[in-house]
Amino acid sequence: MHIYAFGSTCRGEIDINSDIDLLAIVDNFDDRFDPDIYSIYSYKRISEIWSEGNPFAWHLHTESKMIFAYNSTDYLKTLGLPSEYRNCKTDCIKFYNLFIDSYSSINKNHKSYIFDLSTMFLAIRNFATCYSLGIKNICNFSRNSALNLNGKSLNVSSDVYQSLLESRILSIRGKGTSVDRKFVENNQHEFEMIKNWMDNLLKEVKNA
Amino acid sequence: MHEFNNRINTQREVLKIVNSQSFKEDLFGLSKKSIERWANSNGILPDNDKCTLLFKIADKLFFLATKSQEQISNEYKSLSTDINQLISSLRVAFNS
Numbered sequence: 001m002h003i004y005a006f007g008s009t010c011r012g013e014i015d016i017n018s019d020i021d022l023l024a025i026v027d028n029f030d031d032r033f034d035p036d037i038y039s040i041y042s043y044k045r046i047s048e049i050w051s052e053g054n055p056f057a058w059h060l061h062t063e064s065k066m067i068f069a070y071n072s073t074d075y076l077k078t079l080g081l082p083s084e085y086r087n088c089k090t091d092c093i094k095f096y097n098l099f100i101d102s103y104s105s106i107n108k109n110h111k112s113y114i115f116d117l118s119t120m121f122l123a124i125r126n127f128a129t130c131y132s133l134g135i136k137n138i139c140n141f142s143r144n145s146a147l148n149l150n151g152k153s154l155n156v157s158s159d160v161y162q163s164l165l166e167s168r169i170l171s172i173r174g175k176g177t178s179v180d181r182k183f184v185e186n187n188q189h190e191f192e193m194i195k196n197w198m199d200n201l202l203k204e205v206k207n208a
Numbered sequence: 209m210h211e212f213n214n215r216i217n218t219q220r221e222v223l224k225i226v227n228s229q230s231f232k233e234d235l236f237g238l239s240k241k242s243i244e245r246w247a248n249s250n251g252i253l254p255d256n257d258k259c260t261l262l263f264k265i266a267d268k269l270f271f272l273a274t275k276s277q278e279q280i281s282n283e284y285k286s287l288s289t290d291i292n293q294l295i296s297s298l299r300v301a302f303n304s
Binding site: 094098109172175 | 212213217223224227228233234236237239240241242244245270
């Protein structure tokens with residue numbers, strides 16, 4: 001068994017919304033680990049994502065901190081560098097489609113609008129992370145990865161961005177207050193700007 | 209469509225079923241904390257049928273995500289079938 005911390009705490013990005021991301025690497029099913037608290041992976045799966053060059057592998061490689069090792073060996077360090085990330089196009093398309101599906105859903109009815117805003121944020125963040133790693137070869141795993149792409153950063157109003165982020169936290173952690181439904185109607189222009197930003201970066205990804 | 213996107217769509221479908229009823233507060237997600245918040249906000253006991261179904265669906269979706277990583281296709285199909293059956297039960301629970 002190995003346990004690691006990763007995520008915003010390891011980057012020193014602490015705010016009132018921060019939690020501590022924990023990874024547990026185990027051989028078999030282990031009911032000591034609450035999946036709401038730990039990301040639980042087998043050693044086999046960790047080895048696979050290292051071979052795939054998966055962004056999560058790069059995230060762990062660059063930022064994780066070991067908390068416990070049953071054999072006093074830092075397992076992730078023994079794996080060395082992950083392989084080159086080769087699935088940038090597939091992953092960016094996946095997150096682009098996630099954004100489009102959520103945007104479409106939110107305009108059809110309001111029955112899941114907080115969840116849709118939450119998944120729009122997830123799509124934006126993960127899209128930016130995959131683009132940064134796959135095209136720029138820069139590891140950028142911050143919650144605000146979309147705002148840290150230098151000349152290609154997402155340019156959207158801070159109120160809209162903050163509302164998307166807060167919707168994400170509300171949907172995942174059940175904390176905070178929901179934005180009013182009128183937020184969706186009042187910010188269609190901003191959502192279109194986000195879509196255009198993704199369209200432009202996706203063209204670059206497809207042509208790479 | 210990618211399996212990840214399919215799981216998101218499934219969650220969305222569940223939320224739309226729940227939120228089609230008029231509760232004091234909507235269900236915002238299918239994490240354990242979101243379901244607990246929804247139950248607390250609406251005065252619903254955790255052992256109520258509605259909550260039990262939501263927790264079961266959430267658990268199955270979590271395992272589905274795990275199995276998609278391990279690419280065990282038979283177990284994935286079985287979990288997908290279980291989820292569809294639970295969603296049918298959810299529709300009945302929220303329409304009754």
